[in-house]
Amino acid sequence: MNGERTPPAAELVREVLRPGGGGRIVLLVLDGLGGLPAAGREQTELEAARTPHLDALAAAGICGLHEPVAPGITPGSGPAHLALFGYDPAVYRVGRGVLSALGLGFELEPGDVAARGNLCTLDGEGRIADRRAGRPPTQKAAELCALLRGIELGPGIELFVEPEKEHRVLVVLRGEGLSGAVSDTDPQRTGVPPLSPAAASTDPAAARTAELVRRLTEQAHRLLAPHAPANGLLLRGFSQRPRWPSLEERFGLRGLGIAAYPMYRGVARLLGMQVASYEGSVRAAFGLLAQRWQEFDFFFVHVKETDAAGEDGDFERKVAVIEEVDAALPQLLALRPEVLVVTGDHSTPAALRSHSWHPVPVVLSAASCRPDPVRTFGERACLAGALGPRLAATSLLPLALAHAGRLDKFGA
Amino acid sequence: MNGERTPPAAELVREVLRPGGGGRIVLLVLDGLGGLPAAGREQTELEAARTPHLDALAAAGICGLHEPVAPGITPGSGPAHLALFGYDPAVYRVGRGVLSALGLGFELEPGDVAARGNLCTLDGEGRIADRRAGRPPTQKAAELCALLRGIELGPGIELFVEPEKEHRVLVVLRGEGLSGAVSDTDPQRTGVPPLSPAAASTDPAAARTAELVRRLTEQAHRLLAPHAPANGLLLRGFSQRPRWPSLEERFGLRGLGIAAYPMYRGVARLLGMQVASYEGSVRAAFGLLAQRWQEFDFFFVHVKETDAAGEDGDFERKVAVIEEVDAALPQLLALRPEVLVVTGDHSTPAALRSHSWHPVPVVLSAASCRPDPVRTFGERACLAGALGPRLAATSLLPLALAHAGRLDKFGA
Numbered sequence: 001m002n003g004e005r006t007p008p009a010a011e012l013v014r015e016v017l018r019p020g021g022g023g024r025i026v027l028l029v030l031d032g033l034g035g036l037p038a039a040g041r042e043q044t045e046l047e048a049a050r051t052p053h054l055d056a057l058a059a060a061g062i063c064g065l066h067e068p069v070a071p072g073i074t075p076g077s078g079p080a081h082l083a084l085f086g087y088d089p090a091v092y093r094v095g096r097g098v099l100s101a102l103g104l105g106f107e108l109e110p111g112d113v114a115a116r117g118n119l120c121t122l123d124g125e126g127r128i129a130d131r132r133a134g135r136p137p138t139q140k141a142a143e144l145c146a147l148l149r150g151i152e153l154g155p156g157i158e159l160f161v162e163p164e165k166e167h168r169v170l171v172v173l174r175g176e177g178l179s180g181a182v183s184d185t186d187p188q189r190t191g192v193p194p195l196s197p198a199a200a201s202t203d204p205a206a207a208r209t210a211e212l213v214r215r216l217t218e219q220a221h222r223l224l225a226p227h228a229p230a231n232g233l234l235l236r237g238f239s240q241r242p243r244w245p246s247l248e249e250r251f252g253l254r255g256l257g258i259a260a261y262p263m264y265r266g267v268a269r270l271l272g273m274q275v276a277s278y279e280g281s282v283r284a285a286f287g288l289l290a291q292r293w294q295e296f297d298f299f300f301v302h303v304k305e306t307d308a309a310g311e312d313g314d315f316e317r318k319v320a321v322i323e324e325v326d327a328a329l330p331q332l333l334a335l336r337p338e339v340l341v342v343t344g345d346h347s348t349p350a351a352l353r354s355h356s357w358h359p360v361p362v363v364l365s366a367a368s369c370r371p372d373p374v375r376t377f378g379e380r381a382c383l384a385g386a387l388g389p390r391l392a393a394t395s396l397l398p399l400a401l402a403h404a405g406r407l408d409k410f411g412a
Numbered sequence: 413m414n415g416e417r418t419p420p421a422a423e424l425v426r427e428v429l430r431p432g433g434g435g436r437i438v439l440l441v442l443d444g445l446g447g448l449p450a451a452g453r454e455q456t457e458l459e460a461a462r463t464p465h466l467d468a469l470a471a472a473g474i475c476g477l478h479e480p481v482a483p484g485i486t487p488g489s490g491p492a493h494l495a496l497f498g499y500d501p502a503v504y505r506v507g508r509g510v511l512s513a514l515g516l517g518f519e520l521e522p523g524d525v526a527a528r529g530n531l532c533t534l535d536g537e538g539r540i541a542d543r544r545a546g547r548p549p550t551q552k553a554a555e556l557c558a559l560l561r562g563i564e565l566g567p568g569i570e571l572f573v574e575p576e577k578e579h580r581v582l583v584v585l586r587g588e589g590l591s592g593a594v595s596d597t598d599p600q601r602t603g604v605p606p607l608s609p610a611a612a613s614t615d616p617a618a619a620r621t622a623e624l625v626r627r628l629t630e631q632a633h634r635l636l637a638p639h640a641p642a643n644g645l646l647l648r649g650f651s652q653r654p655r656w657p658s659l660e661e662r663f664g665l666r667g668l669g670i671a672a673y674p675m676y677r678g679v680a681r682l683l684g685m686q687v688a689s690y691e692g693s694v695r696a697a698f699g700l701l702a703q704r705w706q707e708f709d710f711f712f713v714h715v716k717e718t719d720a721a722g723e724d725g726d727f728e729r730k731v732a733v734i735e736e737v738d739a740a741l742p743q744l745l746a747l748r749p750e751v752l753v754v755t756g757d758h759s760t761p762a763a764l765r766s767h768s769w770h771p772v773p774v775v776l777s778a779a780s781c782r783p784d785p786v787r788t789f790g791e792r793a794c795l796a797g798a799l800g801p802r803l804a805a806t807s808l809l810p811l812a813l814a815h816a817g818r819l820d821k822f823g824a
Contacts, residue, residue: 036782044782069822070421071803072810073428076823089823090424099823349782355821357814358782359798379782389476389800 009398010086010250012410017252022406023338025253026289026299027084027397030325031077031264032307033344034065034360034379036351038315045306045315045350046361047378049322053329054342054363054377061340061365063374064387066396068346074357077307078102080345081267085247085300086397094270095180095239100170102266104162108241113178113209115235117161117169118186119144122221122232126193131186132167133230144230145169151219153212171235173212179205179240182213186234194234209238246272247298251401256292258285259302268300281324286331293335301332307355310348318350339366339404341396342377359390366403421810422498422662424822429664434818435750437665438701438711439496439809442737443489443676444719445756446477446772446791448763450727457718457727457762458773459790461734465741466754466775466789473752473777475786476799478808480758486769489719490514492757493679497659497712498809506682507592507651512582514678516574520653525590525621527647529573529581530598531556532606534633534644540602544579545642556642557581563631565624583647585624591617591652594625598646606646621650658684659710663813668704670697671714680712693736698743705747713744719767722760730762751778751816753808754789771802778815 035044068075068083069090078099079089094102097114108114119141121130136144142163149161153173160172181201185194197213199206213235220233247255249272257268257275265275276292278284285301303325309318332340343362346355361382363374372386383389387399401407447457480487480495481502490511491501506514509526520526531553533542548556554575561573565585572584593613597606609625611618625647632645659667661684669680669687677687688704690696697713715737721730744752755774758767773794775786784798795801799811813819 034782036780042783070424070810071807072421072812072814072819073424074814074819074821076821079823094823352780356780357811357819380785383784383796383798389798390803 008088008392009395010088013086013398013401013407014250016408016410018406018408021252021297022401023404024297024299025339025400025404026301026332026337026341027400028301028303028332028340028342029081029084030303030306030322030342030344032310032346032348032355033322034347034349034356034358035310035318036349036358038351044379045310045318046322047380049319049326051322051326051377053326053333055375057340057342057365058363058377058381059375060369061363062369062372062387063361063363063377063382063385064391065359065379065382065389066343066362066387066391066393067359068393071390072357074355075346076355077263077345078267080393081264083393084343084345084396085271086251086394087244087271088394092242092244094242096237097170097180097239098241100164100168100237101172102270103263104164104170105262105266106160106162106170106172108172109174110241110243111174111176111178113173113180113182113238113240115171115239116237117171118234119167119169119230120232120234121229128187128190128192128194128232128234130229131188131190131234133232135166136230138163138165140230141167141169144224144227147223148220148233151216151223153215157212159216167230171216173209177205178209179203180238181206182210182238184236184238185213185217186236188236194232197235213238242270244271248272251397252406253298254296255298255300256296257300257302258288259304261302261304264302264304273300281328283328283331286328289332290335306344307348310350311353313350313353315350339364339400341400343396362387362391362396364396364399364403368403420500420804421807422500425498425810425813425819426662428820428822430818430820433664433709434813435816436709436711437751437812437816438713438744438749438753439812440713440715440744440752440754441493441496442715442718442734442754442756444722444758444760444767445734446759446761446768446770447722447730448761448770450763456791457722457730458734459792461731461738463734463738463789465738465745467787469752469754469777470775470789470793471787472781473775474781474784474799475773475775475789475794475797476803477771477791477794477801478755478774478799478803478805479771480805483802484769486767487758488767489675489757490679492805493676495805496755496757496808497683498663498806499656499683500806504654504656506654508649509582509592509651510653512576512580512649513584514682515675516576516582517674517678518572518574518582518584520584521586522653523586523588523590525585525592525594525650525652527583527651528649529583530646531579531581531642532644532646533641538605540599540604540606540644540646542641543598543600543602543646545644547578548642550575550577552642553579553581556636556639559635560632560645563628563635565627569624571628579642583628585621589617590621591615592650593618594622594650596648596650597625597629598648600648606644609647625650654682656682660684663809664818665710666708667710667712668708669712669714670700671716673714673716676714676716685712693740695740695743698740701744702747718756719760722762723765725762725765727762751776751812753812755808774799774803774808776808776811776815780815
């Protein structure tokens with residue numbers, strides 16, 4: 001079994017990238033697109049939605065369902081997007097601290113160490129009584145973050161403490177010679193004291209960072225003491241911004257990520273894409289796309305509301321968002337991208353009110369598509385499509401590159 | 413990222429097991445379920461069978477065909493079952509000797525060395541004339557096994573010799589400091605003498621065991637000399653019971669294996685499951701299941717007769733067994749398992765009278781299934797199902813875990 005395995009398509013691509021480039025690719029992601037029938041219904045959200053333009057794309061293009069990570073695995077938003085960009089999320093791991101920073105739009109500099117923090121409740125003996133400090137209002141947490149920012153860690157070390165939501169906070173250390181190889185102080189259970197941070201590598205930077213985290217925790221507990229139930233701080237997922245090959249290095253694509261939420265712009269930035277923000281409906285995103293059409297090869301457009309409606313268990317709203325995107329689609333089609341891929345990063349069925357492991361419908365439209373029998377864009381219809389019922393999500397970008405005329409022959 | 417490849421779903425699962433557990437999973441295996449149309453027929457055994465309950469499961473659940481090992485690979489029973497339990501049979505290898513012990517229900521202790529033996533015919537020059545000694549009746553082989561048990565290998569070494577069927581026997585050495593790293597004495601061809609056993613590792617235990625096997629063979633040939641054509645013994649597949657992570661360690665499942673044949677209980681025991689035996693029809697197995705319903709998370713129920721009928725080339729009998737299982741199914745459904753998977757471990761088409769490489773129909777039924785178009789349970793119908801036409805068999809357990817609510821999100 002030693003080591004020899006077929007490289008995935010995304011790795012082979014690098015060997016055959018056509019130097020001259022090729023056509024433009026648009027990846028339109030309706031977050032959490034895949035669904036399930038709600039109680040008493042026959043159709044999923046996408047099947048129930050009236051989507052004449054997506055159906056026309058399905059009829060002209062090739063359809064299927066993709067599997068973001070692996071069968072049965074429910075992906076978080078970060079891993080699911082990495083897969084769509086051709087980065088295997090089981091290999092390209094993002095630390096919890098870095099994900100928190102991305103979600104807040106905090107711009108991590110190279111060398112910064114980020115951690116996800118929990119405000120917590122410590123009892124009289126210093127043991128954790130509640131890992132979430134009774135879920136304080138975010139406003140209260142923001143005040144405590146401001147207090148914690150006053151901690152002095154020594155010359156050359158900057159400290160950032162940002163509120164996320166309720167008990168969740170982001171902690172970032174900035175300075176020379178830091179390392180993410182530090183063990184969690186959060187034992188992820190109650191009845192025990194917080195753990196001592198320890199170096200998780202022999203790199204001296206790890207020992208130094210662990211000592212800074214020890215000091216940080218000590219001072220945090222002193223400052224928070226009068227603020228029970230939020231009288232403690234637990235840290236986990238120490239990590240640095242990963243140094244990965246960029247989308248341009250791997251796939252020869254200059255990319256623009258257009259997203260309303262910071263998390264998705266953050267993931268795009270991790271891969272070296274430029275990013276742009278929009279507010280309001282997807283028409284605003286398509287407007288931005290048109291404005292910057294000449295500058296890029298690859299456009300990632302992110303629509304959050306499908307996922308938000310799914311998480312809220314709101315079947316009808318998810319249907320409405322899909323219909324709104326469909327109605328706006330001609331604006332995008334007018335740009336005549338050589339390749340248009342419309343899909344989700346994962347499923348978020350309103351029936352489950354959460355992300356799920358179900359495969360995600362996808363349509364790829366390009367002049368070079370071989371016709372398949374799919375005529376409508378929906379989960380069941382896509383089962384019969386040319387992309388198959390469980391395409392690895394990481395295969396989508398290589399397919400898009402091929403249809404954009406960006407790949408040469410493999411082997412003479 | 414060099415060399416880092418996507419871990420299979422079964423490995424990712426360990427990272428996302430929900431601490432609180434989840435629903436119960438039943439895996440009903442109709443051994444050798446997959447088939448082919450017999451001469452002059454249009455339908456496979458499963459397609460020809462009247463299976464209203466399996467069809468109803470197919471209509472409510474998701475269907476497909478699974479591939480036990482890899483395209484074109486015909487699996488033995490051990491590897492095929494390992495795959496269904498989420499253990500990649502190309503990675504988790506069971507030695508031939510251990511498989512023989514499992515098949516006989518011989519309880520191997522840790523450290524025991526097992527080998528598969530053949531009674532054979534040696535000519536006047538000690539060369540192998542017939543590797544199967546003219547296929548002696550099993551009763552005759554049993555008498556010779558009793559004779560061989562008299563061999564003395566020295567202090568602290570116990571010897572077990574058990575008849576399997578015809579020329580096939582199981583040989584087990586028990587004692588301190590033994591090793592399975594010993595080369596075969598069976599050259600697997602005629603016209604040459606048996607091979608000398610040699611240590612296959614530098615471990616002193618291997619040299620010691622090889623010497624014991626040399627002595628064993630020498631004495632066996634002396635004792636068997638008057639019993640031509642069964643006047644020799646060939647040994648292969650020296651192996652010890654593997655130490656693998658249990659089903660509970662890998663997937664958090666306390667499992668019960670219910671099987672009439674020792675081989676299948678043996679494989680279940682290798683993975684740390686408890687086992688129970690039944691006699692007669694599948695109704696007895698379902699009765700056991702009901703009795704022990706509260707004790708376990710995962711139930712593996714094995715039905716052998718589909719495979720036996722296939723091996724006998726008896727199309728009609730295989731159809732009848734499938735119909736008998738279908739008729740008993742309401743007894744199982746009454747327990748309301750959160751997830752029910754019905755499949756085979758491999759195909760055994762009556763037309764071929766043997767195991768085959770053809771993908772195996774599978775239905776997974778759970779409340780969280782997304783509807784697919786399959787309405788009947790059969791090879792052709794399953795091609796259109798949500799699980800696809802060639803799902804890796806090792807993906808089935810991860811999917812079952814997901815549908816049982818036993819998995820958390822991967823990545824935030």
